[in-house]
Amino acid sequence: MDDSNLPITGICLVSKPGNVPTGYDCIRKAYDEKSKDADLMPDGFLERKDRFVCITHRYPLADNRAYVVEDIKLINERDTPPLPYVGLTQTVDTFEKGTAKRIICVKLVERQVGMKCICDIIFLYRSKRPPQSYTIIGEINGLQMCIKEGIVPSVRPPPPQSPHSRSTTSNLYPSTTDNQFYYQPQCQTSNGQMDHSNTHTLGKKSDEKEILDGIPFSINPKYLTTNRKDANDLLGFDSFRILSPYDIEQNFHYDFHLERSSL
DSSP: OOGGGSOOOEEEEESSGGGBOTTOEEOOEETTEEEEEOOOSOOOSSSOOOOEEEEEOOOSOGGGOBEEEEEEEEEETTSOOOTTOEEOOBOTTTOOBOOSSEEEEEEEEEOOTTOEEEEEEEEESSOSSOOTTEEEEEEETTEEEEEEEEEOOSSOOOOOOOTTTTSOBOSSSOOGGGTOOOOOOOEEOTTSOEEOTTTTOOOBOOOHHHHTTTOOOOOOGGGSGGGOSSTTOOTTGGGOOOOOHHHHHHHHOOOOHHHHHTO
8 A cells, every 4th residue: 555545644834845854755746747846835026935745644653643634625815724624824844934825724633444534635737637536626826736535544554655755855853753743733712713823733643442443341240230239249349458569579579580590
């Protein structure tokens, strides 16, 4: 399974392809015109400005917490991102303005097996028709932005080399396994205003519940009050003796002498 079929777990903007965070892949070129940069920012009158999308499929990340990108929208620059979408409004390497005229809005949700997710992003320069399995969501800086939808798998194999990974990476940012992420859902404050304080960080959620899916957890019926003759009967539990650390040491001490002698 290549990366384009796995959920995107992190997304950000950079001002230079050489500043790609470790573990992320830069979408450097247009899908249908390899000589054309997938640059999302028009050049200024006296200066060149570059903006590139970077994505990662790595999972799990630090702390065993994970979000996946469930959806992506393009909105006008003056519009407010609809909840619970978050706009990519800054570059993560220079903290400059993200894009002009259009804003990429990302919906990140806690990872759940079988849920819909976004697996890949490409940009078209000449074509107005997306490749198979991709959907055009809008235009940004003369490029057609396309997304590929998929389903979150139950088991995530080690990621192979991504088709976007030809770009140069740097140590400007720590690895995705070092608890450095780039987007998480915004929170709404008590006065109704959006909290943008964490709009360039991404968290991860534990996937342990996927491993335990389908395993029933219930109390043995013999311990239920309804099956006891007396609700105060603890079925012999009152005879249990709680040992102190000293008791444990005295009764269960083992020095591993035999094992050490065989080494």
